[in-house]
Amino acid sequence: MGHQLNSHSYSKIFLIFFQLGCVAFGGPAAHLVFFHKTFVQQLKWLDEQQYAQLLALAQILPGPTSSQMGLAIGYVSRGYLGAVCAWLGFTLPSAIIMTVVAVLGVQLFPYLTSQFFHVIQLIVLAVVTWAFWQMLRSLCKQLWQYILMSFTALFLYFVPLALNQILVIVIAGLVGVVVAKYFKIEEQFTTQKISQKLLVPVRKKHAYIWLILFFIPFLVFPLLQNMHPSVLIKSFVSFYHTASFVFGGGHIILPLLHQDFVMTGLMSNEKFDLGYAFAQLMPGPLFSFASYIGALLPMTHSVILNAIIATVVIFTPSFLLIFGVLPYWSWVVKQKKIYQAIAGVNAAVVGILLCLLIQMTQKYVIQWMDILFIVCVIGLLRTNIPVWLTLIGTSGMYYAVLNLLS
Numbered sequence: 171m172g173h174q175l176n177s178h179s180y181s182k183i184f185l186i187f188f189q190l191g192c193v194a195f196g197g198p199a200a201h202l203v204f205f206h207k208t209f210v211q212q213l214k215w216l217d218e219q220q221y222a223q224l225l226a227l228a229q230i231l232p233g234p235t236s237s238q239m240g241l242a243i244g245y246v247s248r249g250y251l252g253a254v255c256a257w258l259g260f261t262l263p264s265a266i267i268m269t270v271v272a273v274l275g276v277q278l279f280p281y282l283t284s285q286f287f288h289v290i291q292l293i294v295l296a297v298v299t300w301a302f303w304q305m306l307r308s309l310c311k312q313l314w315q316y317i318l319m320s321f322t323a324l325f326l327y328f329v330p331l332a333l334n335q336i337l338v339i340v341i342a343g344l345v346g347v348v349v350a351k352y353f354k355i356e357e358q359f360t361t362q363k364i365s366q367k368l369l370v371p372v373r374k375k376h377a378y379i380w381l382i383l384f385f386i387p388f389l390v391f392p393l394l395q396n397m398h399p400s401v402l403i404k405s406f407v408s409f410y411h412t413a414s415f416v417f418g419g420g421h422i423i424l425p426l427l428h429q430d431f432v433m434t435g436l437m438s439n440e441k442f443d444l445g446y447a448f449a450q451l452m453p454g455p456l457f458s459f460a461s462y463i464g465a466l467l468p469m470t471h472s473v474i475l476n477a478i479i480a481t482v483v484i485f486t487p488s489f490l491l492i493f494g495v496l497p498y499w500s501w502v503v504k505q506k507k508i509y510q511a512i513a514g515v516n517a518a519v520v521g522i523l524l525c526l527l528i529q530m531t532q533k534y535v536i537q538w539m540d541i542l543f544i545v546c547v548i549g550l551l552r553t554n555i556p557v558w559l560t561l562i563g564t565s566g567m568y569y570a571v572l573n574l575l576s
Contacts, residue, residue: 178252179248180248183247183252184255184256187240187244187259188260188262190208190454191264192263192453196557197236197557198234198235198236198419201239202225216246219369220369220370224246224370226503227492227495227496227502228242230509231488231491232413232416232417232491233414233487233491234416234455240260241254241256241492242496245372246372250373257489260454261454261458263453264455264458264461265454265477265481267452268445268449268477269462269464269465269473269477271462273465285572285576286569287444288536289565289572290440290443290447290565291533292544292547294446294530295530295535296547297447297547297561298421298523299527300547300552301523302520302523305519305520306520310516312353316517318514318518318521322517322521322525323525326521327528335425335522338518338521338522339415339417339519339522341518342514342518343511343518345514346512346513346514347510347514349510349514350510366504368497372497377493380490380493381490383494387406388411391406391407392407402469404430404436405464405479405480405483408430409460409484410484410486412427412430413484413487413488416519417515417516422519422522422523423456423459423460424446424526425523427463428442428526436467437463437466449462450557451557451561451562457484457485460481461477465477467480543564547561547564
């Protein structure tokens with residue numbers, strides 16, 4: 171990469187990430203493989219240690235890991251605008267497609283049958299089940315985490331509060347710090363030994379201002395919501411809060427956004443599930459699901475503007491955190507309490523997904539064939555078959571079977 175900013179043009183950064191955004195299927199784990207191959211092995215913008223430092227930071231911060239990794243690469247390559255170019259290139263393909271899906275969906279929605287939506291709901295259930303299993307294996311390593319995960323799921327299931335999901339994440343972080351006194355909590359944010367000295371060039375002057383900007387919306391948005399309640403303000407609050415409390419993977423946005431938009435009646439469950447199913451077929455970040463939701467919300471009179479607002483707001487915390495925290499890497503990496511809190515939060519987010527999984531199973535599974543279908547989908551997701559091919563192929567076949575039997 172070189173050891174100074176301004177080494178790559180903005181257009182080059184945008185085009186490289188745009189290409190990645192068009193072909194990066196498979197979720198965050200696959201995205202990180204693409205990034206490593208492109209920026210470490212091929213272009214040599216980063217060496218192994220520099221890449222490892224950026225990845226470690228992206229993993230311990232809330233938000234979409236692969237998107238934050240991308241904008242971090244853009245940031246150290248060409249400063250703040252470089253980060254914007256990287257994010258825009260990587261996000262634009264999926265955001266545009268999801269917005270088009272929302273617009274077309276409004277026109278086609280009345281013509282879709284109940285069986286079609288039933289298959290979509292089962293596809294979503296299968297994806298969530300697979301995501302839960304992956305997160306359980308990677309995020310819960312010790313007995314106390316399994317216990318915390320179970321209590322989280324039970325609390326959410328039996329105590330339906332407006333902010334209960336955010337509440338359990340905060341409490342779980344505190345539990346992680348307390349439990350650390352009695353259990354050895356491993357700092358598993360990376361498998362590599364990483365230098366504590368920051369190896370990438372960043373702008374350290376006044377970096378704390380970005381962190382102040384990150385916390386301001388938590389104070390301002392609730393006041394605005396009380397003074398001028400509207401769908402626009404409520405949507406701002408939801409997208410910003412969701413992105414600020416998402417740990418462990420993009421799938422965790424599903425229960426958070428479902429609670430804010432489906433449970434409140436702003437969007438039907440069928441439209442929500444349809445968008446989430448399509449989001450699995452898209453390359454690039456899963457957070458582009460926000461583009462779909464935004465396009466269907468009556469925030470303004472413009473569908474396109476609504477999609478842009480939702481997309482920008484849900485990614486804003488990532489920018490503020492990367493700009494604000496990366497310059498202080500050498501301090502952050504030494505703070506054991508951060509990793510202890512994250513160990514607790516990881517258990518809680520798996521519990522949130524478990525609660526959603528139980529609720530969805532109760533609503534969506536109505537016959538034994540549904541269970542067989544879900545098992546088949548999960549089995550195929552474990553193979554090397556492309557996700558989009560698995561989801562489209564299995565849903566098409568099961569939809570045909572249901573029509574033949576009806």
